[in-house]
Amino acid sequence: MRSLSLFSGGGGLDLGFERAGFLHVASFEIMEEAGQTLKKARPGWDVYGGESGDVRGVDFKKWRGLVDVVHGGPPCQPFSNAGRQRGHLDERDMWPEFVRAVNEIKPMAFIGENVPALGSAKFSNYVVENISGPLSEHYHVTPVTLQACDFGVPQVRRRIFFVGFRNKRVANRWKAPQPTHYWSDATIDAGGDRCMGLREALGLPDIGTDDLSPTIRSSLTGPRHTTSILNSVAAQRKFDSLKIWPNGVAASRESARAFVAKNGHFRLSVPDVALIQGFPEDWPFVGATYMTLGQIGNAVPPPLAYAVASSVADALKR
Ligand SMILES: C[S@@+](CC[C@H](N)C(=O)[O-])C[C@H]1O[C@@H](n2cnc3c(N)ncnc32)[C@H](O)[C@@H]1O
Known part of the structure; x- marks a missing residue:
């Protein structure tokens, strides 16, 4: 099956779809550096980056009949609690651009992703008027909120996915992804593998305690660019207790080691943060440190993307 990616960023969803067996048709991403990341990671992919990747200028009708699933995470800033x-x-x-693309391409299915706040009462009218309403003329749409650590990512990170199918029978047999991992005792009975804590995932020595990483922020979300992945005061406390320094993330492990945090806590580097988000270590993020952290922090963790993409593939294949 073939997938087309909108608002592709550094490729979290794209990578999940690839792992789930989809053939990549095209990616559209307005940020030049993110487009370059995708191109560098997968030279064979058709990537529209920068100006040519701005979805607002694209006539998507030319992909009709060439794509089975459209997926994308439109920017979350209009909805984020932050x-x-x-x-x-x-x-x-x-x-509205995501909806336009789906209605022009008319794929068998789509997946639209965002922050969980979009599923809150505050945005219920917004969702009806702008997402489920305009799409449900031709699609059966179900929202599902998933937690990244349930899929082996060492981080607390919830995301909402709007999953839509053209065919009602396919929609009825779609099953939301079930957790493959557990962290807390509350989910242990469901089986699966234990999710690693942050220190364990980073290969740090046992200090008698470990926990999931708090939700990491994207350095491109706030008014100012930053090399911190810190989201809140509570997150600061959590990183403190794990003796990990979440500010001034270094470009590489070598530079992190050479630039010891004042309190002696472990300084993170870009490959460490990629790992906290479930990317493979060698995913070649392009750009200055804040840009690469922005691409990582904006992403759907690939293992979570894989779970959602696989669930859709399973429903379509049967
Ligand atoms: C939440 S991020 C998507 C992350 C991606 N789904 C992933 O898993 O890595 C949203 C992306 O939309 C891009 N974007 C914003 N406006 C756009 C536009 N008009 N056309 C194309 N991309 C756009 C941003 O640059 C950003 O990379």
Whole structure:
């Protein structure tokens, strides 16, 4: 099956789809560096990056009949708890473009991803008016919120996915991905493998305690660019207890080691943060450190993307 990616960023969803067996048709991403990341990671992919990747200027009808699944995560800033939550009043709201692309391509299925706040009561009207409403004319749409650590990612990170199928029978047999991993005793009975804690995942010595990483932030989300992955005061406390320094993330492990944090805590590097987000170590993020951290922090963790993509593939194949 063939997939087309919108708002591709550094490729979290794209990578999950590839692992789930989809043939990559094209990626569209407005940020030049992120487009270069995709191109460097997969030279054979058809990547529209920078100006040519701006979905607002693309006539998607030419992909009709050539794509089975359209997927994408429109920018989350209009809905994120960390922002002003202005929804459709925010000029970065790109859901109408996602809907337009789906309606022009008419794939068998789509997956649209965002922050869990989009599933909250505050945005229930927004969702009906801008996502499920306009898409349900031709699609059966189900939202599902998933937790990254349930799929082996050493991080607390919830994301909402709007999954839509053209065919009602296919929609009825689709099953939301079930956890493959557990962290807390509450989920241990469901079986699966134990998810690693942050220190274990980073290969750090046992200090008698470990935990999942707090949700990492994207350095491109706030008003100022930063090389911190810190989201909140609670996250600061968690990193402190794990003796990990979440600010001033270094470009490489070598430079992290050479630049010891004042309190002696472990300084993170870009490959460490990629690992916390479930990317393979060698995924070649392009750009200055804040840019690479932005691509990582914006991404759907690939193991989570894989789980959702596989669930859709299973429903379509049967
Ligand atoms: C939440 S991120 C997507 C992350 C991606 N799904 C992943 O898993 O790695 C949203 C992306 O949309 C891109 N974007 C914003 N406006 C766009 C536009 N008009 N056309 C194409 N991409 C756009 C941003 O640069 C950002 O990389």
